[in-house]
Amino acid sequence: MTFLRDMYVVFARSLRLSLRNPAWVVIGLSQPVLYLVLFGPLLKPLAGQLGGDAWRVFVPGMLVQLGIFGGMFVGFGLIAEYRAGVIESMRVTPASRVSLLMGRVLRDVLVLLVQASLLTLVALPMGLRAPVAGVIVALLVVGLLVAAFSAASYAVALTLKSEDALAPLLNAVAIPVLLLSGILLPMALAPGWLRRLSDVNPLKHVVDGLRALFRGDLWSSSSLLGLAMTVLLVVLGTWFGTRTFRRESA
Amino acid sequence: MITARGLARTYRSRRGDVLAVRGVDLDVAEREIVGFLGPNGAGKTTTLRMLTTLLEPTAGEATVAGCDLRKDPVGVRRRIGYVSQSGSTYPEARSGEEIVDHARLYGMRPQQAARRGHELFEQLDLPGLWDRPTKTLSGGQRRRLDIAMGLVHDPVLVFLDEPTTGLDPQSRANLWQHVRSLRDDRGSTVFLTTHYLEEADALCDRILVIDDGRIVAEGTPDELKRGVSGDAVVLAVADPAQLPPSVAIVSELVGVTDLSEDGGTLRFRVPDGAAALPGLLRALDAAGVQPTSVEVRRPSLDDVFLSLTGRSLRDEPADVPAGAMT
Secondary structure, rough: HHHHHHHHHHHHHHHHHHHHHHHHHHHHHHHHHHHHOOHHHHHHOOOOOOOOOOOOOOOOOHHHHHHHHHOOOOHHHHHHHHOOHHHHHHHHOOOOOOHHHHHHHHHHHEEEEEEHHHHHHHHHHHHHOOOOHHHHHHHHHHHHHHHHHHHHHHHHHHHOOOHHHHHHHHHHHHHHHHHHHOOOHHHHOOOOOOOOOHOOOHHHHHHHHHHHHHEEEEHHHHHHHHHHHHHHHHHHHHHHHHHHHHHHOO | OEEEEEEEEEEEEEEEEEEEEEEEEEOOOOEEEEEEEOOOOOOOHHHHHHOOOOOOOEEEEEOOOOEEOOOOOHHHHEEEEEEEEOOOOHHHHHHHHHHHHHHHHHOOOHHHHHHHHHHHHHHHHOOOOOEHHHHHOHHHHHHHHHHHHOOOOOOEEEEEEEEOOOOOOHHHHHHHHHHHHHHHOOOOEEEEOOHHHHHHHHOEEEEEEEEEEEEEEOHHHHHHHHHHOEEHHHHOOOOOOHHHHHHHHHHHHOEEEEEEEEEEEEEEOOOHHHHHHHHHHHHHHHHHEEEEEEEEOHHHHHHHHHHHOOHHHHOOOOOOOOOOOO
């Protein structure tokens, strides 16, 4: 149980530091709202082509985007901690090195879940109608997604140890992943070649799965495929993160 | 407390393997303060990172604080404290929180951790800083906080990596006191790296000199200095015509070495400069030579380093205070 205790210590410390920086809390919370208010209305006229309810298409996409980006960029914080010597000083304690990773991942999941819930709540008065069970499962999927991306981001950050190297890499990955996932507009609107290209992107299936959940199709093939892809990403992300944090020389 | 045999670390780079540490053998006894002296890039920090389980050796083995470095790294971590060069606290975090969290990673309960933290703040002169963000601390305070972090679990062996780099002379002298009390009051063994000769000289019972990834000498500061063949003597003569007789007299001295002459100044080494001086002056006087000045200098660790490696530690990059030694 020392693993859980170590993980909790790291989690509590990271969360405390996150909350102490109100700028980030405000920016983190306002961004999803900005998307809803400033981008959502554009989708209204497209409702017919999107198969009915624009919000049921748009909000799940926003949730996935929040999960991916929220998770992906946590590596920057780790580099700052590394530079301050915090990571090294934790690595010479008997605490399990994986707990140093998972405590931070847990903080990221919690922070992003709060943001994701807020985004969903704000969408309600704007016109979102979705079954509660579906939304709750969708939020859990988003939490897993954050875990996958944040673990991977920490692993990359600990390997590169430089913001200057991390920033271009993240951008290089984030933009194609975003465009090929149908987050902003469903890939159903895409021409054949683009749709086939997007089929290789696991995140496209996650987005489709989340949209199915928002329609209330909890046991549809889309939602199950989306969940499976999310679990796959979690396995890959934590494997990568764990391996990097365990490595003696990292 | 530490036994290492053939400890080596190779880095892979695009241009092939780089041997950062080529095979270090070292022994450190209980309650010793041992200094690891060498220029930047000599392999000090790499060796330290291996001994503290942060870096896996590519060859060799070591027992640290009774635990095998390879088989039981967690056992090593439990027993050692490590104060790294780069610090150990986050600028935005409060000092007290950092030390409590650190203690909790050693398995302490929150109250026990807080009590221990306050105790160390007391011992290391950090009163009233408990609730302050670490970024508001002065360099010396932050370094003492780092040491407090490293001591939180009462380790039997403490590693300090360049503990006084970047500190002003006053904070440095103050920190030396604290390092000495680690051994004198707590009975800890201390292993520190430094590229300051005065620091090694002032603080260490024993010094290991490392250069280019291997240990080139070891001994007490005095032993190492004695290894340099004698004291340096500089003798200036005003009249160039008196140089040849002076050289002749100096070369007669027992055990004289490294005799050189440059623009009316003779430089040489003799085993005991102070004792040789009266005889030398009498002989010069008898020959009608009138020296304008004579200077005898006890060998410094810089001389040791120079004679061992052919390079001066003072040639190293500019973070060494200028004019500390001439």
